[in-house]
Amino acid sequence: MGIINTMRWIRLTNKALAYQEKCEYQKSIDTCNKALALNPRISEAYRLIGNAYEFMSDDEKEKGNLEQSEKFRSLATKNWDEAKFINPDIIIPYYHD
Secondary structure, eight states: OOHHHHHHHHHHHHHHHHHHHTTOHHHHHHHHHHHHHHOTTOHHHHHHHHHHHHHHHHHHHHHTOHHHHHHHHHHHHHHHHHHHHHOTTOOOTTOOO
16 A cells, blocks of 8 residues: 555545534545545544444434434444454444444
């Protein structure tokens, strides 16, 4: 992997974090997936995807959409599991296994 690809996936991961800070969770997920296409071993991207799904789960739960909330929660756990597999030392505050 060249320096240009490395810089690109780092920029994409940072952009995904910025989307999350603005509560633009789907944009964050999409951006993380672009970073993962360049490097499928980015634990931080999987962590961010998990966080986005967890926030989306909370939003759906507040709306009373419990089935959708559980689907998002499951996707959060799946992505956090992948982050932990790649980097067992990664800290994931919302992690539920």
